[in-house]
Amino acid sequence: MINTMMDAWAAMAFGGMTLLPRTTKSAPKHPPGRFSAGEYRSAAGTLRYKLFVPGSWDGTPMPLIVMLHGCGQDADDFALGTGMNELAEESGCLVLYPEQSRSANWHGCWNWFDAAHHDRGQGEPALIAGLTRSIVDVYAADERYVSVAGLSAGGAMAVILGRTYPDLYTAVGCHSGLAHGSATSGHDALAAMRDGLQGRALSATVPASAVPIIVFHGDQDETVHLSHSSGVVRQSIGACGTCGAGKAAETVHSAGGGTSKHAFTCSIHRDEAGEVLAEQWTVHGAGHAWSGGSVRGTYTDWNGPNASREMLRFFTTAR
Template sequence: MFRMIPPGLAEAARLTRQGRLKEATALLQGSLAGTRPKPTPARPATRGRIFEVDPATGDATPPGRAGFFSRAQGRPRPAPPLAMPEGARFLRGGFGAAQGERAWRLYIPASLPAGPVPLLVMLHGCTQTPEDFAAGTRMNALAEAEPRLVLYPEQSGTANAQRCWNWFQPGDQRRDQGEPALIAGMVRQVMRDHAVDPRRVHVAGLSAGGAAAAIMGESYPELFAAVGVHSGLACGAAQNLPSALAAMRQGGGTSTVLATARPTIVFHADQDRTVHPVNGDQVMARAGAAGLRAEVERGQVPGGHAFTRTRHSDTAGRVMLEQWLVHGGGHAWSGGDAAGSYTDPLGPDASRAMLDFFRRHG
């Protein structure tokens, strides 16, 4: 049976395409509650697909404006400079194919040993850049301590006005199509040009990047040994913009469960007002948590947030899935550095937790 879409969603999608995000959100909430607020006078429309907003203000960054919104400041700022040890390199490059082209940055640590090393693919969130994401997650610094290559694919402003990965578009959710094909092509390019251990390639992302990471893990299981989803959504949670808005607010409608558990680590905060935390549960459910033994641990960051960590193990005792729920946190990388946008230094360290998880899978 087909599920009827609430009538307000089409109008919400139109407002979203025009950049009128506050109105679209209010209309969506009103439609779900059975009311229909009156739109405010129209503002000039922005070009392209706009999909994530500053959670503190509800505003969207106009396309073409330099910088991005700082969650703390609520206004654009330039990407922070990245300090690197002598001998380290942060290369610029790009990849093109029939599906299009995207730029990337690749961090090569000064401490990189000879021989095959792990590769971590990091997918930034909306309005972010690779440099910003690297600063906020501190993943380059961690790559020096635990040597690995770190690849940062970069979404373009022409593909999405907010530089969001288009996780909600059917053509960007499937193997060998759209953005998954481009990201996979970048990974293979790096593996061809550098000494990468093919058994230790992992992918992680934040928000729209987290949703894209979930898609990559399912679309290319032979390429990625494990997946990290931070404040994201499950693969298949939406098929268009209206269903994406609904999924962000109340969870997606996907009911597919993988036949075997897919090694996945999830971070989500229970006060996330941009992507509802139920989406973290749905990522875990789709990854195959049913049938695994769950072990729950509660903790507290000194001077910071409390958290609940749930580990799901198979019959051999191997932790296949790991879920962190950060109590009191918002839509931000847990334990991140304030030098980057969308970070919460008071949360448990998501970067270290993900690397620990990836080390056990690959």
């Protein structure tokens, strides 16, 4: 069964190609990974976090994935629901889970809709980017592969981070989120989530360079309108500038079956050099939930294609 999302008001307010096969690797010959808590302080504020370090880490640079939970979740819940730590153990990746303070948002949502958190050098983008840089430095993460992903409010904040810090993040994953600039207040956010993409989001100031993005969205999502999936992709491609974006997308359809019982459509957008700018996954029959997630966490739909596995593939091959 699919975990039901909170009511629309609470959720808002704050908040070709084949699926990769499951690994058949034998058990690792190193100690298990560590999942530990920490706290980051800077002029922008204080942020608690959890960090997963795979057992294979020996100081050699590894990719870093920053995972931003949705409304009503925390780092532990999001790690369980997405299963990203298990995949990172297999693949050799660091995974960082910033955790929103309830004093910053009573429901634990990232404040994606507040104009105070839309720009580089201020608010939550500055705080999360600062934490990311500190982990990169301390763990000598591979700076070619520093990605950020999130669900719902976390997905919207991931989009903002990719657009405001394209020098730090090399890829973005947005699951059931919204485009940068979709709202500038709580009232705007309600309308955007209910009615779909607002025109001003696509005309928002764009960064100097585009960051590759992978987007997942269920076509039965009753919390965040499906149109935001296309809006996020169009906004990201629009930031490409003169890189030659505009080729017709390659579209792959799956009727479902096997590990993915939901059918899905995936559209792949490339630049003129053939590099992937965006992947847009529409999961048919899915609601507002992490596709392919685990029942151990909230807001997951284990019947869909595995968003975590596909994002990890995208993050470690982009650029």
